[in-house]
Amino acid sequence: MSEINLPVVGILCDLEQVGPHPFHMSGNKYVQAVIQAANCVPILIPAIAGQTNFKQLLTLVDGVLLPGGYSMVDPLNYQAAAAPHETKLDIARDQTSFGLIKQAIECGVPILGICRGFQEMNVAFGGSLHQKLHEHEMYQEHRENKDLILAEQYADSHKVTLTPAGQLSKIMDAQAINVNSLHTQGVDKLADNLSVEAVSEDGLCEAFSVVNAKAFALAVQWHPEWQVMDNNKNAKLFAAFGRACKVKQSAKQTMRNNHG
Numbered sequence: 277m278s279e280i281n282l283p284v285v286g287i288l289c290d291l292e293q294v295g296p297h298p299f300h301m302s303g304n305k306y307v308q309a310v311i312q313a314a315n316c317v318p319i320l321i322p323a324i325a326g327q328t329n330f331k332q333l334l335t336l337v338d339g340v341l342l343p344g345g346y347s348m349v350d351p352l353n354y355q356a357a358a359a360p361h362e363t364k365l366d367i368a369r370d371q372t373s374f375g376l377i378k379q380a381i382e383c384g385v386p387i388l389g390i391c392r393g394f395q396e397m398n399v400a401f402g403g404s405l406h407q408k409l410h411e412h413e414m415y416q417e418h419r420e421n422k423d424l425i426l427a428e429q430y431a432d433s434h435k436v437t438l439t440p441a442g443q444l445s446k447i448m449d450a451q452a453i454n455v456n457s458l459h460t461q462g463v464d465k466l467a468d469n470l471s472v473e474a475v476s477e478d479g480l481c482e483a484f485s486v487v488n489a490k491a492f493a494l495a496v497q498w499h500p501e502w503q504v505m506d507n508n509k510n511a512k513l514f515a516a517f518g519r520a521c522k523v524k525q526s527a528k529q530t531m532r533n534n535h536g
């Protein structure tokens with residue numbers, strides 16, 4: 277019988293076409309990481325953009341997880357040229373994410389961004405992305421080889437150096453870690469209110485925190501949810517996120533007790 281008073285984490289969905297119908301969905305590895313590594317209860321947040329009252333929705337959760345996703349963040353969101361027509365986009369997720377991010381930071385709700393979620397947080401605060409890192413000679417290959425089995429796609433791919441005395445370095449108790457890499461887009465201009473927490477060997481920003489955030493507000497370009505319980509550094513990241521969600525839950529309970 278699981279504990280009955282665990283914090284609740286909202287996981288943002290993709291809006292994906294399955295046959296003739298659009299579905300709101302997210303990957304099981306994110307759900308499992310919230311359960312096993314953050315010790316929280318996962319619920320899914322539909323990508324309904326303008327139909328969402330973000331303030332009301334955030335009263336229902338103690339934390340927000342922005343997971344990865346195969347679609348690209350629409351470059352029109354950061355005033356870049358329109359993506360080629362064959363690009364897989366998810367406008368509904370983009371718009372829902374941007375609203376969630378800003379409201380979560382405003383309300384001091386812990387937020388963890390992963391891969392696409394990391395990119396969304398940068399864009400939400402006015403940053404921009406390289407649309408195709410592999411077309412820039414300064415960057416190494418950051419995409420996965422989709423011909424390989426999943427375990428090889430999500431295997432460690434390169435090293436990142438953690439910002440000394442940064443939040444991530446403290447959480448992970450490390451100066452550098454090896455990470456997997458499954459992304460086409462990457463940070464170009466980092467938003468002004470974000471602080472670098474990790475950098476790849478080629479200089480690409482791979483993690484950041486929100487400056488002066490009221491609560492946990494971190495994002496990473498890699499996939500810490502992948503077999504998280506077998507990776508003690510990534511497990512520490514989710515555990516820190518879970519602890520922050522527990523603090524938020526307790527604060528909300530205190531508020532309810534004091535105000536009826």
Ligand SMILES: N[C@@H](CCC(=O)NCCCC(=O)O)C(=O)O
Nearest residue numbers: 344345346347391392459460461
């Ligand atoms: N589409 C973006 C982000 C890449 C990303 O999130 N990949 C993982 C998708 C599958 C998963 O959730 O593990 C880009 O390519 O930059």
